[in-house]
Amino acid sequence: MNTKKWALSLLTAVMSVSLISACSSNSSNKPSNNTGSSNTGTNESATKDPGTDPITITFFDKNTGDKFDNEVAKEITKRTGVTIEIQQPTGNPTEKLNLMLASDDLPDMIMFDRSSDLVAKYTEAGSIIPLNELIDKYGPDVKTMYGDVLNKTRYKDGNNYYLSNWYGLEHEPVFGFNMRKDIVKELAPDKAEGGVPFTQSEFKQLLTDYKAKYPQVDGKNTIPLIMNGENWGGTIGTFKGMFGLKPYFEHDGQLQYDVKDPKYKDMILYMNDLYRSGLMDKEWAINKQQVWEQKLATGNVFSSTGAYWDLGGANTILKKDKGDDSQLFAYKVVADGVDPSATTYGGRSSLGWDAISITKKNKNPERTMQLINFLASEEGQYLLMWGVEGKDWDMKDGKHVPRPETLESLKNDSTNFIKQTGIRKWTWFIKNGPGQDGTPYDLVGRYERSPIDQMAIKNLSDTVFDTAIYDGLNPQGGTPEALAEQKINDIMKQAITKAIMASSADEASATFDKMLADMKSAGDEKVEAVYTTNYAARKQLWN
Amino acid sequence: MNMQTKAHPGGSGALAVKRKKGGLLDRLKEQKLLYVLMLPAIILTLMFSYVPMFGLYMAFINYQPGGGTFFKQFFTTDFVGLQWFHYFFTNGDFIRIMRNTLAQSFLSLLFGFPLPIMLALMINEMRNGWFKRTFQTVSYMPHFISWVIAANIIITMLSSGGVLNNILTGLHIVNEPIQFMQKGHLFWWIIAFSNAWKDMGFNAIMYLAAISAINPELYEVAKIDGASRLKQMLHITLPSIRPTIIILAILAVGGILNAGFDQQYLLQNNTVLEYSEVIDTYTYKYGLQNGMFSYGAAVGLFKSIVAFLLVISVNQLAKRTEEQALF
Numbered sequence: 001m002n003t004k005k006w007a008l009s010l011l012t013a014v015m016s017v018s019l020i021s022a023c024s025s026n027s028s029n030k031p032s033n034n035t036g037s038s039n040t041g042t043n044e045s046a047t048k049d050p051g052t053d054p055i056t057i058t059f060f061d062k063n064t065g066d067k068f069d070n071e072v073a074k075e076i077t078k079r080t081g082v083t084i085e086i087q088q089p090t091g092n093p094t095e096k097l098n099l100m101l102a103s104d105d106l107p108d109m110i111m112f113d114r115s116s117d118l119v120a121k122y123t124e125a126g127s128i129i130p131l132n133e134l135i136d137k138y139g140p141d142v143k144t145m146y147g148d149v150l151n152k153t154r155y156k157d158g159n160n161y162y163l164s165n166w167y168g169l170e171h172e173p174v175f176g177f178n179m180r181k182d183i184v185k186e187l188a189p190d191k192a193e194g195g196v197p198f199t200q201s202e203f204k205q206l207l208t209d210y211k212a213k214y215p216q217v218d219g220k221n222t223i224p225l226i227m228n229g230e231n232w233g234g235t236i237g238t239f240k241g242m243f244g245l246k247p248y249f250e251h252d253g254q255l256q257y258d259v260k261d262p263k264y265k266d267m268i269l270y271m272n273d274l275y276r277s278g279l280m281d282k283e284w285a286i287n288k289q290q291v292w293e294q295k296l297a298t299g300n301v302f303s304s305t306g307a308y309w310d311l312g313g314a315n316t317i318l319k320k321d322k323g324d325d326s327q328l329f330a331y332k333v334v335a336d337g338v339d340p341s342a343t344t345y346g347g348r349s350s351l352g353w354d355a356i357s358i359t360k361k362n363k364n365p366e367r368t369m370q371l372i373n374f375l376a377s378e379e380g381q382y383l384l385m386w387g388v389e390g391k392d393w394d395m396k397d398g399k400h401v402p403r404p405e406t407l408e409s410l411k412n413d414s415t416n417f418i419k420q421t422g423i424r425k426w427t428w429f430i431k432n433g434p435g436q437d438g439t440p441y442d443l444v445g446r447y448e449r450s451p452i453d454q455m456a457i458k459n460l461s462d463t464v465f466d467t468a469i470y471d472g473l474n475p476q477g478g479t480p481e482a483l484a485e486q487k488i489n490d491i492m493k494q495a496i497t498k499a500i501m502a503s504s505a506d507e508a509s510a511t512f513d514k515m516l517a518d519m520k521s522a523g524d525e526k527v528e529a530v531y532t533t534n535y536a537a538r539k540q541l542w543n
Numbered sequence: 544m545n546m547q548t549k550a551h552p553g554g555s556g557a558l559a560v561k562r563k564k565g566g567l568l569d570r571l572k573e574q575k576l577l578y579v580l581m582l583p584a585i586i587l588t589l590m591f592s593y594v595p596m597f598g599l600y601m602a603f604i605n606y607q608p609g610g611g612t613f614f615k616q617f618f619t620t621d622f623v624g625l626q627w628f629h630y631f632f633t634n635g636d637f638i639r640i641m642r643n644t645l646a647q648s649f650l651s652l653l654f655g656f657p658l659p660i661m662l663a664l665m666i667n668e669m670r671n672g673w674f675k676r677t678f679q680t681v682s683y684m685p686h687f688i689s690w691v692i693a694a695n696i697i698i699t700m701l702s703s704g705g706v707l708n709n710i711l712t713g714l715h716i717v718n719e720p721i722q723f724m725q726k727g728h729l730f731w732w733i734i735a736f737s738n739a740w741k742d743m744g745f746n747a748i749m750y751l752a753a754i755s756a757i758n759p760e761l762y763e764v765a766k767i768d769g770a771s772r773l774k775q776m777l778h779i780t781l782p783s784i785r786p787t788i789i790i791l792a793i794l795a796v797g798g799i800l801n802a803g804f805d806q807q808y809l810l811q812n813n814t815v816l817e818y819s820e821v822i823d824t825y826t827y828k829y830g831l832q833n834g835m836f837s838y839g840a841a842v843g844l845f846k847s848i849v850a851f852l853l854v855i856s857v858n859q860l861a862k863r864t865e866e867q868a869l870f
Binding site: 092094095098099101102103104117118121124127220221229232282283285287477478480482483486487490493494495498499521522 | 605606607608630634635636664698702703704722724725812813815817828829831832833834835836837838
């Protein structure tokens, strides 16, 4: 009735809402502002004289968002005076890294995926600083530990913009066909203990035998071979390993998409054959990580693709429910016409997984480099990976010896133990392999090997190859080639999935051929030209 | 506000009375107090709805993040004109994505629009107060389930060992379980049904509110005239909520390019990508996941323009035919 009153009350409501929202946004901004200013305050005094005055460094580690407050963290602060503030990487770190770059809202240090194009983007934008001078001045240990890796991780302008972790080529397997050992013992007893690879037809026979002998377990249909649809790299990577395929198809000095390798089509047809024979999980393409793990753990699956450590969760359950031999162990399957030693299950980069950089926002590059130098040194490595000396391990006769209770806790309750002690929690500047006394840097992963690890090492160690030269050859973001590359990736993923699940071999073959034609019309040659150019430049830089 | 004043044309409020002849300035002066009160709202709208539109410029440059501040970048990167739009229209994605977006929206509207109206009418006819309230609460519960959970429920239900396949094979309607999630042409229907299921109850609330505002005397008069309950529903309830239906229809058509994001993103897999990709998932994939901000912005801008045109034209249409419009 009374429009004026009504209008006034509405406006008041709007006003109060706007006030409230303004207030709340203020308060949410406050903490970050405060830390920012207190940072710069302490920083200024520190830059003048590098030492061990307490400073705080913000760090975006794509792998962890945990607080820097465990035993190892405290020890690092004690030794270097540096407190690290870990920033939340959120669900999709790549997305956040893109946004951070766009908004210029950078932490002091960043850790990204080495092979992603983000490193190049950040470098091009000048958001991360060259480290050469700093390493020369403050990083003697970095130099000795990294050695030639420093030379190979240079950007095309000849400068080092990042230091990697998990660097140094290790003869540690990655992918493989993981099979239930008790079933292999039953159906192919001579190969159960490993050492002898399966041929293409033997593997199919094994799957068929399993299906024939155990059509159902606990009233549920069995699945001879399962694949994780979410882990495209692991699924296709395993089969690529079997056929000895590399990340790119290389011939006459040119790099082409891997699908152009004639063997790739053989691989698709083989996979399609398994699918049509009812040996492959019909729903593999929609299997999400959890579903895949859950199906494995119920015990009606014989084998799976992927890296042996990915099956850890499922294996723990199988071990508890059925026994040691019911776990999935990694075996090698060799395609026809491929030399068993030429299989490529284990693509590993000798230059590391991740890249750690100092940003231009960092007010204490010298102090940061001192910290890096400490962490990268042998002493720092044992602190990060083994824990605190005298607490988690001791030095006996010049050798690092872990305390029995440390090993015991790692075995029984590793998640909590790692969280509390900080052992292997901060995987920064980690080097692969053993230290000077012969003990491995990686206490958790390499000191005592489980039977599953040992089987994988026995069967697949010779399949390891170095991918370093192929990493990150992609076209630069924002170029037409980058758009075309994305589109081609979409085409490949769809078509390959479809071809594997085609209802006849002819259909699979036709789908595959159509994919090649579609890729061509999407401009694959231009993208390949970029790969080849980058590849040549990389080779030149390394020599 | 317009809607309100139009709905009560006889309203003799102070505003209406004061609207004498005179220049715009006179009127502004006269109502200056009201404008002062409105100022925060105006500022808010400007700040959060209009100023960010500056970012649309990104669609016309080759924006590469980094270097300087966000705004500085805008002037240092190359101006590429309509290159991104050209690429979007010519690379073959456009037709596929528009087809998916429109098909999914249309099917969702087909089920999602009439169902809440029917549900509201049915709830309205319920007599038992306790049962009515419970039923209503249960019916809008799915709206509050996050899509992440809903998508997993749907995928599980439709899997080869899921409820639906168990029923179908159990009744011997099919021999082999149907791989629902891997059939591209079924994806649109799955989206439409799950949208309808999720939002039906919640959308009915708006109609129920409109129904409760109907003058009960109308029903009493109709009863005396001997109208059955069905007749009352068709000739009193429905015409009375017609304005609400039209307004919501306008809004729905305006959002036809908003086929959704969460549901497609969570339900899709490589086998159905051909049918599942809609504008929003496409923009997300290129813009954020791959950091091609300019291309993402161009596709997003295209969507906004089409949505804007749609709202305007539907609104005009409604004005002409029904004398009832949003603005």
